[in-house]
Amino acid sequence: MSAQATMPALIYKVRELAADVREFTLVPGEGREFPVYSAGSHVVVGLPLGARTQRNAYSLLGDPAQRDRWRIAVRRQQPSRGGSAWLHDEARPGLRLELSAPLNLFALVRTARHHVLVAGGIGITPILSMARELARLGASFEVHYACRGVDNAVFSDELEPLAGGRLNLHDSERSGRLDFDALLARQSLGSHLYICGPQGMVEDCMQAGARQGWPASHLHSEQFLAPPHGLPFEVELALSKKRFTVPADLSLLEAIEQQGIEAPSLCRGGACGQCELEVLDTTGTLIHHDLCLSREDRAAGRKLMPCVSRLDRGCVVLKL
Numbered sequence: 001m002s003a004q005a006t007m008p009a010l011i012y013k014v015r016e017l018a019a020d021v022r023e024f025t026l027v028p029g030e031g032r033e034f035p036v037y038s039a040g041s042h043v044v045v046g047l048p049l050g051a052r053t054q055r056n057a058y059s060l061l062g063d064p065a066q067r068d069r070w071r072i073a074v075r076r077q078q079p080s081r082g083g084s085a086w087l088h089d090e091a092r093p094g095l096r097l098e099l100s101a102p103l104n105l106f107a108l109v110r111t112a113r114h115h116v117l118v119a120g121g122i123g124i125t126p127i128l129s130m131a132r133e134l135a136r137l138g139a140s141f142e143v144h145y146a147c148r149g150v151d152n153a154v155f156s157d158e159l160e161p162l163a164g165g166r167l168n169l170h171d172s173e174r175s176g177r178l179d180f181d182a183l184l185a186r187q188s189l190g191s192h193l194y195i196c197g198p199q200g201m202v203e204d205c206m207q208a209g210a211r212q213g214w215p216a217s218h219l220h221s222e223q224f225l226a227p228p229h230g231l232p233f234e235v236e237l238a239l240s241k242k243r244f245t246v247p248a249d250l251s252l253l254e255a256i257e258q259q260g261i262e263a264p265s266l267c268r269g270g271a272c273g274q275c276e277l278e279v280l281d282t283t284g285t286l287i288h289h290d291l292c293l294s295r296e297d298r299a300a301g302r303k304l305m306p307c308v309s310r311l312d313r314g315c316v317v318l319k320l
């Protein structure tokens with residue numbers, strides 16, 4: 001199955017985990033089995049929002065070897081672009097969704113001597129599948145889970161038996177931010193750290209890693225950014241010979257897809273670089289929100305990640 005192909009699935013069960021977090025158990029449609037995935041993988045879920053389909057990436061949090069059901073958890077975004085609101089307000093057992101093949105941009109490094117897993121809030125979802133895999137392998141690991149109040153520490157009941165005494169539940173309302181300098185300074189040589197959480201937390205961790213002399217190759221992070229709203233702007237696709245307006249509430253990638261044009265994508269959240277398009281000309285300023293392009297690339301203004309980035313106004317001509 002290619003990354004662009006989809007497979008049908010049905011919502012089997014919906015569980016309220018916290019005031020703004022729901023868990024969904026999905027089963028394969030049409031009597032099929034889901035493919036096996038690796039810990040840290042995500043799946044792109046097609047959500048039927050009226051006449052259009054919104055595609056959001058969610059980490060798979062269950063047992064990677066289980067082929068008859070997958071689990072995802074979704075926090076309601078405030079404000080929501082529609083996807084998380086639909087999953088919280090409309091989704092119910094029996095409804096059909098379209099899923100991509102599982103993709104892993106956040107894989108465990110099997111040769112690591114010790115694994116430090118760090119989650120903030122709903123970032124626990126890939127970390128849970130990693131903890132499950134490491135416990136199964138008998139690998140050396142520890143988990144640090146930061147949340148606002150222990151009542152919001154969803155899945156801590158599943159983590160505790162996996163991590164035992166190696167789980168540090170960090171209530172950031174009472175104890176403030178995690179002290180990444182202290183955490184990283186006490187790790188032994190050959191450790192790898194994996195973090196999934198809010199952007200500020202990931203940045204804190206990466207800056208502490210640089211201060212503590214950690215090699216960048218031993219620090220792994222995952223964030224899926226929601227495409228931000230902006231002003232409408234014009235797009236011209238030079239190869240497809242199409243010109244259209246990207247509305248304020250759609251990403252450039254979504255607007256391209258609405259025109260019936262296939263564009264590459266994987267994470268749809270600015271993290272993988274797969275959707276990169278060449279900019280041939282522009283009358284506006286590119287607004288980059290991705291986590292992939294270098295400062296030099298941004299300054300050159302020749303590349304754009306349409307899943308999260310857009311134009312302030314005017315028209316951009318793309319090689320597509």
Ligand code: FES
Pocket residue numbers: 264265266267268269270271272273274275276290292305306307308
């Ligand atoms: S699809 Fe991954 S960066 Fe755009």
